[in-house]
Amino acid sequence: MEPNFPEEFFYLSLGEIQAKLRAKEFKVKELTKAWCDRLESRGPKYNALAHSLRKPAMKAAKYHDKDFKRERFRSPLHGIPYGAKDLLSYANHPTEWGAPPFNGQVFKEHAKVIAKLEGVGANCIGKLAMVELAGGGGYRYPNASSTGPGLNPWDVTRWSGGSSSGSGAAVAAGLVPFALSSETFGSILIPAAYCGVTGLRPTYGLVSRSGAMALSWTMDKIGLMCRTAEDCGLVLQVIAGGDGDDPGSADKSFYYTPEYVRPFSEMRIGWDPADLDAVEDPAVRQALREAIQVLLKLGFQVKEVKLPDLPYATVASTIIACEMASVFEPLVADGRIQQLVDKAQAAGIVAATEYKATDYLKAMRLRRVIQDAMAKVFDGVDVLISPSRAKVAERITDRIDDWRSSLPLLAAGNVAGLPALSLPCGFAQNLPVGISVVSRAFQENLLLAVGKQFQAQTDWHKRRPPLPA
Amino acid sequence: MRRRDLASIFLTAVPVAAQTTAATVPDELSAARERVRAAGAELAKLAVPMATEPAFQFKAY
Numbered sequence: 320m321e322p323n324f325p326e327e328f329f330y331l332s333l334g335e336i337q338a339k340l341r342a343k344e345f346k347v348k349e350l351t352k353a354w355c356d357r358l359e360s361r362g363p364k365y366n367a368l369a370h371s372l373r374k375p376a377m378k379a380a381k382y383h384d385k386d387f388k389r390e391r392f393r394s395p396l397h398g399i400p401y402g403a404k405d406l407l408s409y410a411n412h413p414t415e416w417g418a419p420p421f422n423g424q425v426f427k428e429h430a431k432v433i434a435k436l437e438g439v440g441a442n443c444i445g446k447l448a449m450v451e452l453a454g455g456g457g458y459r460y461p462n463a464s465s466t467g468p469g470l471n472p473w474d475v476t477r478w479s480g481g482s483s484s485g486s487g488a489a490v491a492a493g494l495v496p497f498a499l500s501s502e503t504f505g506s507i508l509i510p511a512a513y514c515g516v517t518g519l520r521p522t523y524g525l526v527s528r529s530g531a532m533a534l535s536w537t538m539d540k541i542g543l544m545c546r547t548a549e550d551c552g553l554v555l556q557v558i559a560g561g562d563g564d565d566p567g568s569a570d571k572s573f574y575y576t577p578e579y580v581r582p583f584s585e586m587r588i589g590w591d592p593a594d595l596d597a598v599e600d601p602a603v604r605q606a607l608r609e610a611i612q613v614l615l616k617l618g619f620q621v622k623e624v625k626l627p628d629l630p631y632a633t634v635a636s637t638i639i640a641c642e643m644a645s646v647f648e649p650l651v652a653d654g655r656i657q658q659l660v661d662k663a664q665a666a667g668i669v670a671a672t673e674y675k676a677t678d679y680l681k682a683m684r685l686r687r688v689i690q691d692a693m694a695k696v697f698d699g700v701d702v703l704i705s706p707s708r709a710k711v712a713e714r715i716t717d718r719i720d721d722w723r724s725s726l727p728l729l730a731a732g733n734v735a736g737l738p739a740l741s742l743p744c745g746f747a748q749n750l751p752v753g754i755s756v757v758s759r760a761f762q763e764n765l766l767l768a769v770g771k772q773f774q775a776q777t778d779w780h781k782r783r784p785p786l787p788a
Numbered sequence: 789m790r791r792r793d794l795a796s797i798f799l800t801a802v803p804v805a806a807q808t809t810a811a812t813v814p815d816e817l818s819a820a821r822e823r824v825r826a827a828g829a830e831l832a833k834l835a836v837p838m839a840t841e842p843a844f845q846f847k848a849y
Contacts, residue, residue, distance in 0.1 A: 457820070537844055633830050640824070662816050670820035674828065681831045683842035690843060 324353045329493030330783055333399060333550045336496060340387065340398050347387060347398035351380040351442055354400040358445050358494045364787045365475065365492060366467040367485040369405040369446040370413050376400065376444040383440055395553050397440030402495035404486050405446040406453060407433055407541075408530040416532045417464040417482075418451035420655040430530025431565070432499055432541055432558045439557050447485030447498055451659055453506060454482040455534045455643040456667030461715045463661035468715040471513060472784035473750050477712040478719070480510030483544065487514035490544045491751075491784055497545040497554055503534050504635050504733050507542045511741040512707035512753025517770065517780055519543045519551040522760045523736030524569030526555075527562035535642040536567060537683075538635070538733060547780055548740060548770025552577065555763060571761060577768035583617045589624035589700030594726055598709045606745025606752040607706050610773075613744075614704060614754075617772050622700050627692045631730035634689060637674065637682035638734070644671035663720060686734050693735045697759045702769060703728060707741040707753035732757050740766040743779040751779070 322345040331339075340347065355373040362368030383398045408414045408426035415421045428434075433443055448466040450458060461468035461478040469484025471477040472492040479488040483500035487510030490498050500507050502520045511518025519542050526541040533539060541558070545551045552575035561570035590611065598604040615621055647668050650656045659665040696703070705728040713719055732739050737757055744754040758765050774780050 457823075630830055630834065633827050637827050637831060640827075663820070666816035666820040667823075669817060670824050673821060673824055678828045678831055680842050681834070681836065683844055684836045684840045685831065685834060686843035687840050688836060 322349050326786070329357060330546065330781070332547050333395060333496055333545070333553055336399055337395050337397070341392065343387070347383040347442075348377065348380040350398065351376050351400055351444065354495065355444050358402070358489065361492060361787055362445065362489065362494055365470040365472055365479065365488040366464075367448050367469065367479070367488040367492070367494065369415065369417070369448045369466055369485060371445050372409060372412060372443055375412070376442050379437075379442050383442070386440070394439035394557065396436065396557060398442065399496055400442045400444040401436065401497050401499070402445045402447045402486065402489050403433055403443050403499040404449050404483050404501055406449055406501055406532040407499060409433055409443060409446060412446070414446065415465065416452055417449040417466065419465050419658045419660065420650060422465065426530065428530060431527040431562055433530070435558050435560075441557070444495065447489050449485060450482035451661065451664060452647070453501065453503060453532065453534045454664065455503065455639055456659075456664035456671070457720055458661040459663045459718055459720045460661065461713070461719060463664055465660060469510070470715065471712050471750070472787070473515065474712075475787075476714055477750060478513065478715050480513035480712065482506040483510045486544045487511060487516060490514065490516040490546065492787070493783070497543060497550055499558075500542055500544050501531060502540050502542055502733070503538045503639055505729050507544065508707045508729065508739055508741045508753070508755055511544055513712040513751065515743040515751030515753070515779065515782060515784070516544050517546065517548055517551055517743065518741040519545070519555060519763070519766070520739045521555060521559065521763060522569070522738045524567050525559050525571055525573060525761065525763070527560070527565045527568055529562055529564035533646050535639040537642065538639055547774055548742070548767045551740070551770070552767045569761075573763060575764065575767065577764050577771055580765050580768040583619050583772070586619055586701040587622050587699065588614060588619035588702050588704060589622045589696070590704045591625055592623060593625070594705050594728075597726060598706060600710055600747055602747030603710060603752050606747055607754060610742075610744035610754045611704065613773060613776050614769070616776070617769070624696060624700060624703060626696065626727050626731055629689055629692060630685065631689065631727050631734055634682045634685045635730045635734050637678055638686065640667070640671035641674045641679040641682070643668060644674065648672065689731060690735045693731060693737065701758065702765065703757045705755050705757070707755040711747050711750035711752060728755065728757060736760060738763050738766055740770050742770055742773055743782070744777070745779060
């Protein structure tokens with residue numbers, strides 16, 4: 320008889336699912352089938368699914384069951400299904416980057432992160448939807464994707480965020496236990512905040528990008544969306560590490576050891592009260608204020624911090640635009656750029672080819688100035704906190720092309736390549752609100768320790784969206 | 789219209805359809821070019837010490 324998986328099962332943490340697998344409550348094959356059924360039936364309701372990978376996942380599940388039968392456990396992720404943003408290649412299956420010009424594109428090899436997860440027994444069950452070409456050209460509306468606008472499971476009239484729209488929606492709706500995603504300038508933190516999930520943007524260079532679509536070589540990071548900070552740590556431990564195929568690789572590994580982080584009472588948390596003033600919605604402001612209080616109660620010393628007045632967003636946008644113009648030059652040259660869904664995105668990429676070399680070099684020199692400035696900020700504090708987003712998710716009909724003009728820490732963190740963790744921290748208008756914690760480079764264990772303690776004090780990450788109609 | 793027909797309209801979940809082609813907005817390219825120009829102008833205003841090298845790495849192999 321097939322096991323019955325109740326609705327709440329699909330919101331368990333990775334550790335809880337793994338414990339049930341090892342207790343032989345069900346087989347990997349049954350688990351994989353249940354998640355595939357769910358992803359295929361509910362994914363389209365949120366425009367979250369790009370391609371199902373049921374066939375290879377079910378085949379792999381059969382072999383994992385043989386391992387479990389012999390109690391050959393490969394890792395805490397063994398047998399556990401997950402989804403991957405359609406920006407990452409999965410061998411011999413479509414990888415379309417959310418963009419019509421790349422419909423039917425197939426690669427022969429897995430992206431390095433997918434190969435690493437396969438090596439420890441995690442099972443990719445689907446490619447998740449994304450904003451076309453990760454939105455680098457700038458887009459006006461949430462529907463800038465070949466799969467349509469990412470719909471938010473908390474309210475399908477709202478956007479799930481971009482560009483990792485499918486990853487955010489799929490984790491929030493319990494369609495996958497965790498999802499691989501990517502961030503160049505907000506593509507993990509924003510959907511994580513909008514969808515009420517935990518999002519980790521690792522330090523630039525910690526996770527290999529080989530097999531991922533390039534948008535901006537010096538800004539792209541592969542990261543995660545999970546149910547908890549603990550889950551982020553377990554997955555990051557697998558996907559982090561040096562890679563000779565990625566020129567940006569930092570050749571560093573990561574071991575999830577939050578228990579060895581210094582006591583919070585010896586550390587300083589920095590925040591800028593002006594960040595809250597930038598939040599217009601009083602309900603969002605209240606949720607963030609309460610989250611800050613919870614963080615402060617963890618024992619940190621508090622310091623008010625003002626980021627130096629530097630053109631963070633302009634530097635980020637210029638670097639991304641110049642590198643993107645080179646990446647997609649062939650698309651502009653042969654006219655396929657006009658097949659993009661969003662006309663502004665196409666225009667943005669065409670116009671980006673007109674940047675001067677001196678603009679790019681100036682932005683890269685200012686990037687050095689920004690890195691030095693951020694290093695000085697972190698001389699005085701151990702972590703910075705800021706709203707992940709100053710508002711709740713937009714309506715899917717809203718214009719969204721002004722999003723980069725928001726909070727400075729999002730741009731500063733991305734330009735400097737710093738890690739960040741977005742934590743669900745409340746609700747406004749029945750939609751999730753997120754708060755971000757940012758640290759020095761390669762201090763992911765500190766971020767995850769903060770996230771773990773925050774989630775021990777709150778239950779926002781355990782909330783579930785309504786069932787789909 | 790019968791009540792069951794009306795109910796089927798309200799109870800059927802229909803995802804918002806994807807667009808398949810870009811809507812034509814004639815001013816998009818000039819607006820994008822203006823953003824490029826404005827970004828260049830903003831960067832030009834900022835003085836950077838001559839010794840500050842661009843923040844990218846090259847690794848020989």
